[in-house]
Amino acid sequence: MFSLDTTAFPLPDPRQALALADALCRERGVRLTELRRRVLEILWNSPTPLGAYAILDVLREDGRLGAPPTVYRALEFLLEQGLIHRLASQNVFTGCRQPGNRHNGQFLICQDCGQVDELNNPTIEESLRAEAVARKFEALAQRVEVLGRCLDCRRETINHAV
Amino acid sequence: MFSLDTTAFPLPDPRQALALADALCRERGVRLTELRRRVLEILWNSPTPLGAYAILDVLREDGRLGAPPTVYRALEFLLEQGLIHRLASQNVFTGCRQPGNRHNGQFLICQDCGQVDELNNPTIEESLRAEAVARKFEALAQRVEVLGRCLDCRRETINHAV
DNA sequence: CGTGTTATGTTATAGAGTAACATTGTTATA
DNA sequence: TATAACAATGTTACTCTATAACATAACACG
Numbered sequence: 001m002f003s004l005d006t007t008a009f010p011l012p013d014p015r016q017a018l019a020l021a022d023a024l025c026r027e028r029g030v031r032l033t034e035l036r037r038r039v040l041e042i043l044w045n046s047p048t049p050l051g052a053y054a055i056l057d058v059l060r061e062d063g064r065l066g067a068p069p070t071v072y073r074a075l076e077f078l079l080e081q082g083l084i085h086r087l088a089s090q091n092v093f094t095g096c097r098q099p100g101n102r103h104n105g106q107f108l109i110c111q112d113c114g115q116v117d118e119l120n121n122p123t124i125e126e127s128l129r130a131e132a133v134a135r136k137f138e139a140l141a142q143r144v145e146v147l148g149r150c151l152d153c154r155r156e157t158i159n160h161a162v
Numbered sequence: 163m164f165s166l167d168t169t170a171f172p173l174p175d176p177r178q179a180l181a182l183a184d185a186l187c188r189e190r191g192v193r194l195t196e197l198r199r200r201v202l203e204i205l206w207n208s209p210t211p212l213g214a215y216a217i218l219d220v221l222r223e224d225g226r227l228g229a230p231p232t233v234y235r236a237l238e239f240l241l242e243q244g245l246i247h248r249l250a251s252q253n254v255f256t257g258c259r260q261p262g263n264r265h266n267g268q269f270l271i272c273q274d275c276g277q278v279d280e281l282n283n284p285t286i287e288e289s290l291r292a293e294a295v296a297r298k299f300e301a302l303a304q305r306v307e308v309l310g311r312c313l314d315c316r317r318e319t320i321n322h323a324v
Numbered sequence: 325c326g327t328g329t330t331a332t333g334t335t336a337t338a339g340a341g342t343a344a345c346a347t348t349g350t351t352a353t354a
Numbered sequence: 355t356a357t358a359a360c361a362a363t364g365t366t367a368c369t370c371t372a373t374a375a376c377a378t379a380a381c382a383c384g
């Protein structure tokens with residue numbers, strides 16, 4: 001039996017992720033400007049997803065002026081290009097682990113530490129698509145988020161409980 | 163072959179939904195106060211999910227004083243009791259079509275008219291649970307939302323295009 | 325009754341996101 | 355290389371969503 005690999009992709013080196021983003025944008029003829037690239041870098045440098053205002057804070061540390069629209073426009077671009085995902089349940093953004101092919105993604109979100117695991121189980125995606133078709137609903141996007149506790153945080157609780 | 167019925171439940175009569183909520187809360191020994199009941203009723207009376215501030219507007223039409231916390235606390239209670247769902251991608255709330263058994267639910271959300279179809283496909287839920295288990299992630303809740311266009315709105319577009 | 329608990333009122337504020345318009349940068353072409 | 359068209363960013367102001375903190379009222383129960 002062949003096993004379908006739905007293993008979450010490891011967090012890449014930020015430099016790798018940025019290089020791939022550069023390549024993809026060049027290929028597509030869209031401009032990964034300095035600002036957009038920096039926002040993507042901020043996301044990749046963070047161990048957990050960030051909200052728009054947290055990103056803004058980092059930009060300001062950079063010395064760059066900026067207001068919310070600055071960040072939201074960059075995020076909009078990165079979302080369009082499939083370079084990041086938005087986690088609606090948390091109002092945060094995170095770098096996409098497989099930016100080559102457009103996809104929806106499924107996420108395991110730790111409510112204690114905020115860390116996120118990105119999956120891509122095609123069976124789940126297909127099932128949802130099928131449900132939509134059965135109801136004559138035109139599916140344009142899927143948002144699949146599982147909330148809970150990651151292994152590390154479970155261990156922590158157990159240790160502290162001793 | 164047996165077909166698993168994952169058909170969306172029809173929108174119940176608001177009175178039925180409220181009666182069921184009454185029964186469930188009595189059974190559980192929790193208080194469906196007048197305010198909480200009214201918020202649930204407002205949601206059931208609406209053809210589409212509502213945001214907290216839209217609910218607040220209706221309460222004020224009732225003549226009741228109220229500030230945001232009034233609504234959010236009622237919503238929190240209703241969420242805890244599984245009487246409503248929150249659609250994170252839209253920041254809105256909607257009555258739960260199957261409030262008897264606690265569940266996560268999956269939603270088809272029309273981005274044109276706002277109408278929502280609630281599914282409950284146990285296979286999808288199980289697949290997500292399995293993905294979590296495989297990663298030793300403790301899954302506590304699932305948020306599954308499909309965004310797109312409902313049949314009615316697709317028809318509208320076609321007609322207007324003529 | 326009183327007393328602890330739960331629910332609601334009230335004020336203030338934090339956090340998330342966008343509209344609208346001004347300015348600057350880029351690109352292409354005359 | 356001007357310049358016009360367009361793309362990107364700056365800026366101000368605002369709307370919408372949500373919660374913290376504390377005050378008051380309602381309820382439950384010995």
